[in-house]
């Protein structure tokens with residue numbers, strides 16, 4: 329969650345990842361997921377809010393039978409960094425026991441959100457647990473949480489669009505852009 333907004337913000341004119349690049353990458357990820365799951369039913373767990381567009385496209389791209397549930401997590405911190413304090417604002421509605429769970433995230437940054445979610449989910453005894461993120465910011469990682477499927481990797485920079493926000497804004501952009509001034 330962004331708690332402050334810096335004046336003089338500017339979005340990059342050119343997208344970092346265009347809508348077409350995102351769509352193509354999702355197609356490849358879906359093919360990889362289909363190969364790995366061999367037709368076993370997947371329970372996608374989308375982490376709200378940021379993953380809402382990604383999961384909507386991913387679930388339509390996979391051919392494997394898939395059911396879906398949502399969690400809403402919020403991390404607190406400064407404008408650009410998580411404090412590691414993760415709050416579950418909305419828990420799952422389904423039991424994940426003996427299900428093949430695939431967590432779907434928009435971005436993994438420090439990894440603290442995922443680490444906390446992963447241990448919560450493992451306690452509920454799924455048949456398997458994998459993680460898929462659209463964006464991986466490996467350089468910011470302070471945990472060794474395993475990420476199984478990665479859309480794009482970036483080193484640094486604050487990005488918005490395609491679900492990702494700055495103070496709740498820009499989630500609806502069809503592509504991903506860099507914010508200057510953060």
Ligand code: PRP
Nearest residue numbers: 329376377378403410437438439440441
């Ligand atoms: C973002 C993102 C991840 C988390 C990643 O969520 O969606 O869940 O931060 O950061 P981390 O790896 O450093 O823990 P945010 O709390 O901004 O909520 P949102 O999804 O509603 O935008």
